[in-house]
Amino acid sequence: MTVRVQAEDFDIGAEVRGLTAGRTDVGAVVTFTGTVRADASANRITSMTLEHYPGMTEAELARVEGEAQRRWPLLASLIVHRVGRLAPGDNIVLVVTASAHREAAFAAAEFLMDYLKTRAPFWKKESRADGSQTWVETRDSDEDAARRWQPPSR
């Protein structure tokens, strides 16, 4: 039930240990790590800069996490999101979910990522080898992914 926005990198193993150390009720831990991808184009991505809306980010991530807690029997959860300038291969985001069984841990981690992608106020700008900078556009598939968690509209 923790949310952090930070410039520094994170260590997946240390974060999981921090969440589950000394507990014997946890049977399943799922982590998702999003990383900066280069792409196949000749004009390659040299860096990615992330900005966010301080205050709203933490509030929105806490709302999303609270919604996951209501839907699944989670024993612990964590969202860490980096901001600032990142290079290809760098970590961007970490989501960790812990539950007694794997079904809840997997479903909640997917839900957190889908909602984070469409609701958390972060924006990415790509810098490329030729010096150009472009704001990353939304993937339609992210909107579709988030929509699957909503009740059918009437």
Place this chain on the structure above:
Amino acid sequence: MTVRVQAEDFDIGAEVRGLTAGRTDVGAVVTFTGTVRADASANRITSMTLEHYPGMTEAELARVEGEAQRRWPLLASLIVHRVGRLAPGDNIVLVVTASAHREAAFAAAEFLMDYLKTRAPFWKKESRADGSQTWVETRDSDEDAARRWQPPSR
């Protein structure tokens, strides 16, 4: 595309770094860690002993991993399974999947766990506070989970 059976513990962060270090094509890494749960009964679980079928285990895990590679565009994957005597809270199994996007990484990790649970030749024996030992029985839900990946029968 690595499978290991070992008595030693594993470090999730180190395993992920070993799989993705220096790569810039990976955008999503999912890990699943299964841990020994105590239970709520007064006659509590004091340890869990895992045995396996050396030779078949590695072959079966490699088959399962190969099937995941055929179904999803994975860039890397890893299965580590511990054997021997474990205490509540200890790690049992680690599955890591890496892909360009999160959908494939999540689906493949769930698939690997579902298949591992129903196909990999491991057996767990629980020791309890009163000295009794019991072989763990299969959860029906594990069979159901594995079945969802099969084509509908005709």
Place this chain on the structure above:
Amino acid sequence: MSVKLLYFAWVREKTGKAEEHVDVPASVGTVAELMTWLKGRGPEYAEAFARAEVIRAAVDRVHVQPTTRIAGAREVAFFPPVTGG
């Protein structure tokens, strides 16, 4: 009505500012009307809000719709669709 406005990503780059305090006339009732009113404040605003249909908004740090009323808002933010994660 006095309100704090925040701009993010390319909305911030186009308006040339990250935040400002403005006095909004009483005739401006909704988020969509606020965007239309902002467009009239200068060429940089006209440019920033030219594609108003793709701009998202938050009132007091909660996502809202263009039809949401802004009465009582302390802080209204405008930004492109989010791309975190």
Place this chain on the structure above:
Amino acid sequence: MSVKLLYFAWVREKTGKAEEHVDVPASVGTVAELMTWLKGRGPEYAEAFARAEVIRAAVDRVHVQPTTRIAGAREVAFFPPVTGG
């Protein structure tokens, strides 16, 4: 036919051995028939294979069905449903 048999978990505990080499008569054609034949080898086998319907088998390290033929097998393993992960 000479074949190596392996037993795991409670099948191993009940037979009292982890592995053995046996000469199987030609009349034993399938995995199910092999279990029936093993039951006749002594009380510990009768006990181990009493609930034959819950025992799983692998031939040469591949999961098989009770109806699978064992001709040519080098190694046949018997075990309860797996519980790893």
